[in-house]
Amino acid sequence: MRRLTIVGVGLIGGSFALSLKAAGLVREVVGVGRSQANLDTALELGILDQATTSLAQGVEGSELVLLSTPVGQMGDLFRQLRDLLPPGAVLTDGGSTKSDVAALARAHLGERLADxxxxxxxxxxxxxxxSAARADLYRHKQVVLTPLPESSPVAVARVRQLWQACGALVPEMSPAQHDRIFAAVSHLPHLLSFALxxxxxxRPDGEVFFQYAASGFxxxxxxASSHPEMWRDISLANREALLQELEAYQAQLLRLRQMLLEHDAAGLEAVFATSRQARNAWLDKKKQALQPLPDAASSNRIAGNEVPDGKS
Amino acid sequence: MRRLTIVGVGLIGGSFALSLKAAGLVREVVGVGRSQANLDTALELGILDQATTSLAQGVEGSELVLLSTPVGQMGDLFRQLRDLLPPGAVLTDGGSTKSDVAALARAHLGERLADxxxxxxxxxxxxxxxSAARADLYRHKQVVLTPLPESSPVAVARVRQLWQACGALVPEMSPAQHDRIFAAVSHLPHLLSFALxxxxxxRPDGEVFFQYAASGFxxxxxxASSHPEMWRDISLANREALLQELEAYQAQLLRLRQMLLEHDAAGLEAVFATSRQARNAWLDKKKQALQPLPDAASSNRIAGNEVPDGKS
Incomplete structure (x- = not known):
């Protein structure tokens, strides 16, 4: 690839660029951003070869454009890219929610939707x-693609191939399925953690509680130390799936509350045992998935921090 | 101290013994347990100097007895110790819930309750x-004492002094306050995590969700990998405080659900921002509390694993 453009040069976009450079798959990376300071950092770190605050300049002559900005900016970017995206170029994004991004693309990309x-x-x-970007960020990670019926198979194959070159596994699913799954395993846990x-x-006496909180907490x-604006946007972008998950969880809490009210020792133990068994099986599967690969460090990273801490 | 007895030689009791030995505060440690294999391990590791499965033999001539068994065994132990505890000896425990232990002690210890x-x-x-025991387990940790009105000041001072010699901070509170605080910062989070x-x-399609769960999850x-039986017992032992915390949390979830239903972006962002700010302030305070002490390793341990991971 002669030229790659990253719009929004943060951890996600910067790591994609570094990784493809390390793989020798791209000659020149152009960064588009709103903060000159961040672009300068990315130039110094060798993530970018050129940087600009102009989208038009940034995508000129590019073969692939990655939007790794907050989802809130994507409608406007799609509107501009409808005319700016070079013929033959492929467009992809790294947003955390997919139905809303698909809807924005459909509304604004016009005949470039296929790309x-x-x-x-x-x-x-x-x-x-x-500054957080790393060439190995995507190694053994998953990058979910949610192609639209309109997406051209060539574009999908191209994007898949690049993520695979970064060391990622690249499953495909629909935007709706993506949002349903991530509502359950990511968006709801964030909401629950913030809520606690x-x-x-x-509380007026909140300080007392924090004083005794330990490693489990x-x-x-x-x-719950995540970015409030980002999670506000994700929560609202995936509102319907998140509400459905929240309701299922509320029903589960009612069930546990009933067990406590009824002193149902066997019921509680069964819930806890199923949970522990399912989580440990999940961790084992994750470790196994990494086993055949020679990178012992990543395998340890998953295995680490895993001593069940019954008490704190 | 000439002789210390540990009843239940696991991480908690074993580390207490190792730590007091390292501080040169105890000449002989006797372990009482039900599993000969575990006692043999503790002897080999130098945690114990003598081991027995007989409580009567184990406490003979002891100056301090620590019960670090599951709380479920404590009623029976108190019943026996009423007669077996040597005159002048002090008794303490390491249970995760305190009102129930206090009630058991009051029911069974008779005139030895003061000790x-x-x-x-x-x-x-x-x-x-x-085998998990470590001499430095309690360094910079908190050991909460919940003395009873009946506890003799001399006994309280003795137990405090020993935990301090292990490097721990030793706050005091009532059993009820202890249980209320730990219901909120430990027992409820365990319940919520198991529940998720x-x-x-x-779910029939549960596998799909686990497949995409990442580091946030x-x-x-x-x-939720904690011990089911232990957490069943804690949940029931601290049932009333836990139910109160669960109800407060359910009300909080209703509030967040309402914000989602009403597309209340500002409301959600305010909750998330308060949460992030409170958590980060808590972490800073924890780090500061460790700063004056020369152990850089522990300070890093708290600081580590703390990169907020907004996305997974």
């Missing part, structure tokens, strides 16, 4: 800036 | 066995 392949790299936070911390923080609430 | 000081070391899991995993595991659910 768009929506995607979601399951790795890290978008807002961490270019805020409920304690609002720390890990349960790690995602 | 009992209930405690809860906030560190690790009880069930990990002697089990709800997914029960992994940390949120780490405590």
């Amino acid at each position: 768009f392949v929506p995607g979601h790299p399951i790795a890290g936070a978008e807002f961490s800036g270019a 911390v805020e409920e304690l923080a609002r 720390r890990d349960f609430t790690r995602i | 009992f000081v209930p405690g809860h070391p906030i560190a690790g899991a009880e069930f990990s066995g002697a 995993v089990e709800e997914l595991a029960r 992994r940390d949120f659910t780490r405590i």
Whole structure:
């Protein structure tokens, strides 16, 4: 590839560029951003060869354009790219929600819709800036593609091939299925974690609780340190699937509350045992999936931090 | 101290013994347990100098007895110790819930109640066995004491002094306050984490969800790998405080659900921002609390694993 354009040069876009450069698959990377300071950092770090704040300049002569901006900016970008995207170029994105991105693309991309392949790299936070980018970020990670019926097979194959070159697994599903799955395994846990911390923080005697919180609390609430604006946007973008998951979870809490009210020791133990068994099986499968690959460090990363901490 | 007795030689009791030995505060440690294999391990590791499966033999001539068994065994132990505890000896425990332990002690210890000081070391899991014990487990950790009105000040001072010698901070509160605080910062998060995993595991298509779960899910659910029996017992032992916390949390979820239903972007962002800010302030305070102490490794341990992961 002669030229790749990254719109929004943060962890996601910067790592994609570094990884493809490391694989020798791209000659020149152009970055488009709103913050000159971040672009300068990306130039210094060798992520970018050129940087500009102009989308028109940035995509000129590009063969592939990755939108790794907040989803809130994508409608406007699609509107401009309808005319700016060079003939033959492929467009993809890295947004955390996919039905809304698909709808925006459909509304604004016009006849260039066939060249768009929506995607979601399951790795890290978008807002961490270019300095967080790493060539190996996507190694052993999943990058979900959610092609539209209109997406050209050639464009889909191209995007898949590039993510695979970054070391990623590249499953495909519909935007709706993507959003349903991530509502359950990512968006709901974020909501639950934020909810717990805020409920304690609002109490007049909240300080007392935090004072005794230990490592179990720390890990349960790690995602409650995530970016409020980003998670506001994700929650609203995936509102319907998230509401459905939230309702299922509320029903589950009612069930557990009933068990507590009835002193149902066997019922509680069964829930806890199923949970532990399912989680441990999931971890084992994750470890196995990494086993055949020679990268012991990543395998340890998954295995690490996993001593079940019954007490804190 | 000439002789210390540990009843239940796991992570909690074993680490207490190792730590006091390292501080040169105890000449001989006797372990009482039900599993000869675990006792043999503890002897080999130098945690114990003597081991027995007989409580009567184990406490003979002892100056301090620590009960670090599951709370379910404590009623029976108190009943026996009423007669077996040597005159002048102090009794303490390491159970995760305190009102129930206090009630059991009051029911069974008779005139030896004055020599009992209930405690809860906030560190690790009880069930990990002697081989997990470490002399530095309690360094910079909190060990909450919940003395009873009947506890003799001399006994409380003795237990406090020993935990401090292990490097721990030793706050005091009532059993009820302890249980209210830990219902919120430990017991409820465990219940919520178990609830999420089990709800997914029960679905006919549950496998699909686990397949895409990433690091945010992994940390949120780490405590869902905890021991089912132990958490069944804790949940029931602290049932009333846990139900109260669960109800407060259910109200919080209703509030968030309403925000989602009403597309209340500002409301959601405010909850998320308060949560993030409170959590980050908590982490900063934890780090500061460790700063003046020379152990850089522990300070890093708290600082580590803390890159907010907005996306997975």
